[in-house]
Amino acid sequence: MALLEVRNVTKQFGGLTALNDVSFAVKPGEIRGLIGPNGAGKSTMFKTIAGFYTPTRGDILFSGTNIAGSTAYANAARGVVRTFQETTLFQEMSVFENVLVGCHLRARSGVFSALLGMDRDKRREAETRTAEVLEFMGLAGRRDQLAKELPLGSQRALAIAVALAATPKLLLMDEPFAGMNPEETEHMMGLTRKVRSSGVTIVLVEHDMRAVMGLCEYITVLNFGSVLAQGTPAEVRNNDRVIEAYLGGA
């Protein structure tokens, strides 16, 4: 069964149709790329899955449950976690604290237990999880640095670490390679594969074709809010309509 199924999703803003009857399905363990020329609706699709937009029509099924119109935090509790474009982090907080916030769902406790220190076990568990995630993402050496002091590559890794701390089943990545040099891109691709092999399904929106082609098993191409083509990187690369959309649009 598909882990994520987007079924006939339409999203309109006023009179503008950003997504028109989009359907696709993502199997567990997949790395799925969502690409398309500028204005194709990738970003809207992404935000709709993540729970930041409510679709006008259609369903978004996650493990069989319809999550269309659900809030971002409720989605996180189900196991759908997103990352952000650029470097959206808690800039003034330390690397460790950033990831600790990511552990929110497992460390949650009431006001009184937090006040009385009765949440100590949960805190300790969250701290252990934080240390694990930092180790996994290769950030253990930077745990006490402020997020804003990190180089770009590490900031992106930290953004993923924050998301991973929430133990997602499905990780939605918004342009993880934007602005990276080839070396950083290579490193990030490695990290993404590593995250996948730890059992997380990944959907990513990306402009960097080289990274998408190298990383994803399966690609969905959007154009003018509709699905233009789907298939393996090789199929998509040789699809006439895709070539036309990219060349004609450019």
Add this chain to the structure above:
Amino acid sequence: MKAAKLAIPSLVALAVFMVALPFGLKLHQQDFMISLLVWVLVVSSYRLMALTGEYSLVHVVLMGAGAYGSALLAKLAGFSVWLAMPCGALVAAGIAALLSFPLFRMSGFYFLIGSFAAGEAIRLSWTYFTVPFGGPKGIKLIPSPELTLPGLGPIPFFEPIPYYYLTLIIVGISLFILYRLENSRIGLIMNAIHWRAPLAESVGVDTWRYRALAFVIASFFAGLAGALFCHYYGTANPAQFDVAAMVYVLIWVIVGGVSRFAGPIVGVVVLSVLNELFREAEQWRPLIYGCILIAAMFYLPDGLVGLPGRIRAWLDGRRGVAAAETGEAAEEPADLASPRRR
């Protein structure tokens, strides 16, 4: 760290000082100390709210709600003052909880203006409804608490020194709770919401709930402060909790510095003591405060508590040491809306 080692002895010294203080003071100075303690609680609770990044203009009105609530419960419903005071605080918290539904659909300026509107509406209702709020004159002859200790007889809480100690204890406990809360996981989440609400939301934080939680808890302590206030001075009226009072709170918080727990406390203590020293200039007070506020915006972006760090950085700079390398001295200027938990 060095500072942590010094923390406990200096807290003990402060406690001893606070306990010994009233005996060296004149009557009106004892009065002043009681109101100062009350305002310390108000500004500290305000900071909890500011931790989530929202600045409210309803805080002092909720302090008033605590005062009115407690006074009415004690006078009309015949509650013991000991019970009325926490109930007054709960009234303030309850109003905050109700307000959080409309107010937290907004943020930033909209929240600011919305909270202002809500506060004015509440305050006007006190002016308008003579029953039970007493209209513009408010409530008078509010009873003071009663306690009889075996062997000592009744404690005269209507006198400043006993009431000072009562206030000291309640405010001390409240500050301890606020401090713990801020340094708990809940404080971490509140701070995270301030920095990047969407990111916090994406990892499962219900930001509305935490904003509302900060608001309700802050209002509880503001209400408690209001109750402490009215059972000493014996009155509660709309003018005590007007916009000017709210602006004073804002000034204390900002001038003291919102980035540290101690900041607002330093602000209210320094400015109030200065004010007390220049009592004859009472009518110039708002003007002086206005100038101080503007000056702080320009020259003290971290507030008074950021001052030592800035001076250190400046001295280090003069000695030719790169401030950045010393780490601690590199006190990066935080903008006003940037409380950090420390």
Add this chain to the structure above:
Amino acid sequence: MEIILQTCVNALVASAFFALMAVGLVLIFGVMGIINFAHGELYMVGAYLVWYFYASLRWPFLVAVLAAFLIVTVIGLLMERTLFRPMRDNPLGGLINSIGLLFILQVLAVQVGGVGLMKNVPPAYRGSLELLPGVAIGNQRLVALVIAAALLVCIWYFLTRTKVGWALRAVAQDRDAAALQGINIDRISMLAMGLGAGMAGMAGALIAPLTRVEPYMGHGVIITAFIVTIVGGIGSLSGAVLAAVLYAFFHTFVTTYWNGTIATMLGLLIMLVVLIVKPTGIMGTRVSE
């Protein structure tokens, strides 16, 4: 029936004042992103200046009003230059500075105006114009209404029909884009602040003979201006004018038939409801028309 018509006349006069205040506030917010909390104090200063020039120095009323308008405009320009411009990247800082200024102006009013707080400004135009049997408008009010309406029309013309007005609206739409087109943001900000302040000063100047002039008269007015601005949609000029008229009628009628405090309370509640239901107000989001 006469009472209803008379109330309508009164509401019409109030509309003009509300609109003067709200449009200024919207201009300032639209261009600079700052909520000017001292707006009510600019109004108060305008009233004090008329009291000083007209009631004390015996200048002709209209000259006094013009002088007040110009002086408050200059105060606005100085505010932009000293308090708001340095805080351009920190809108909350601008707001805080305006609160500081609010206190300063209040104390100065107390000091300059003497210890007796209230000032009475005698009306310059006595008598009244009977519109219908039993329905009259005082000449003083009529003059105020005409001048306020004329100023609003001038502002509207300026904003929609002149190049500078167009530039001002462009800045309010999107400051960065406007800057890229070579519009001088500093000058536009000063213009907006000068106009906004001038309108508040004018409102205060015109109302001086109709009310009690005292240092804290700005408070009630700023509440009204906030209500109108929010209901109209913060940033929308036409919304502000429309909301000013609606709220003036609402407030005047509730005050006449019920109670002034209740009217303000209901106004605040309406504003809260608008903030919740449609934070962009009844008219759009940005400076338009």
